[in-house]
Amino acid sequence: MPEVKVADRQWTVAAGSNLLDTLNQGGVAVPYSCRAGSCHACLVQCVNGDVRDSRPDALSPAQREQGWRLACQCQVIEDVQIHTFDPQRDGRAAQVTAADWLSPDVLRLRIIPERALRYRAGQHLVLWAGDVARPYSLASLPEEDRFLEFHLDCREPGQFINAARQMKVGDPIFLGELRGGALHYDPEWHDKPLWLLAAGTGLAPLFGLLRSALHQHHQGTIRLIHVAHDAAGHYLAKPLAALAAKHQHLTVELLTTAEAPSALAQLRLVSRQTQALLCGHPDRVEAFAKRLYLAGLPRNQLLADVFLTRG
Incomplete structure (x- = not known):
């Protein structure tokens, strides 16, 4: 049976096991949302060995060449060593510039990245608060806004929502994958x-x-x-x-x-x-x-x- 190694952890799994489930069950917390290969919250890197990928088209050729994979779409078929996404190393640093309630249930976050981010209306971005992450759609318009804006539905508790409720102006936050999503204006x-x-x-x-x-x-x-x-x-x-x-x-x-x-x-x-x-x-x-x-x-x-x- 294949072995999975992450940092100082190493364990044996059944061949064909889903990589996302394998990592989370093995005590390696990998965030996820859609489990469909769309949100990219579960991005991980294969540094030795590889996995069977059912959605190779979901990442760019450059990302795949560097070993990046979407854990939810992969099966473990051989020994593999994984690096999980480190937002401080692999992401983009940003700072919270506003955190205010638009309604009793909707929290608006405005964020300014240290380096400018090129995006278009309708895209979504993975936000990292500490070691928890979640994708959110951008509500801002690059032609008019100097900040990135997100609207968080806080009716239901969750790891990221719980962290977001505590955010204050000036707090650090990290940005992960920017994705196209299905929506755009032509x-x-x-x-x-x-x-x-x-x-x-x-x-x-x-x-x-x-x-x-x-x-x-x-x-x-x-x-x-x-x-x-x-x-x-x-x-x-x-x-x-x-x-x-x-x-x-x-x-x-x-x-x-x-x-x-x-x-x-x-x-x-x-x-x-x-x-x-x-x-x-x-x-x-x-x-x-x-x-x-x-x-x-x-x-x-x-x-x-x-x-x-x-x-």
């Missing part, structure tokens, strides 16, 4: 209707994408719908209202969970050229998508990203 959509449907803090990346569309002078109508558990959950109501007042082609609809089913049932496409961007909990995104398909939206005109609740 300038070729400039004259098409654009619908943005968000649930909870799924609003974060769509807020950045909305501002990106407006920054690029989107000419088509824009409709943003935000579904929250209750009225207090509409944590960006004021900035969204300000944008709608400034841009006549933007409409904003704020719905509670109780109001959402009947309101969504009334959705009607004004054009089959409509482009839709969805984000939130998987169940809510599925409900959004189903309603839009029933309304006649072509499947290739819908982009969706889902948020998992693990904190």
Whole structure:
């Protein structure tokens, strides 16, 4: 049976064992979120030996050449020595510049990295607080904001959430992998209707994408719908209202969970050229998508990203 070695630990595992499970069960804490090869929180490096990788396309050729692998997508098939991701060595240093509550459940973090980070609206980034990590979508816009902004749903406890609740201005934080995600704004959509449907803090990346569309002078109508558990959950109501007042082609609809089913049932496409961007909990995104398909939206005109609740 193959052996796994991490620093001064070494143990035998069954051939074919999932690498992420092997490491965590062996007492080596490796963070994870999606277990689908998307979030990149479980990045590790093979320094001797290799593993069977079911998602070799998830990393760049340069990363793979350096031995980086996504532990959740790998099986142990031979002796292997692993270096876990060290945020101080392998990440990018940053500092918390703001930590404030936008609602009773949503914490806004603003972070300034020591070295400038090139990104686009809709991407997500792995944040490291000490030895715990979690991916979060960027709510900021690189063309307008000097900081990186994240909206953290703090309703459920979790290791990263517990650490984030204690963060203060000036605290260090480290940045891991920057990922593309499914969401983006394409300038070729400039004259098409654009619908943005968000649930909870799924609003974060769509807020950045909305501002990106407006920054690029989107000419088509824009409709943003935000579904929250209750009225207090509409944590960006004021900035969204300000944008709608400034841009006549933007409409904003704020719905509670109780109001959402009947309101969504009334959705009607004004054009089959409509482009839709969805984000939130998987169940809510599925409900959004189903309603839009029933309304006649072509499947290739819908982009969706889902948020998992693990904190």
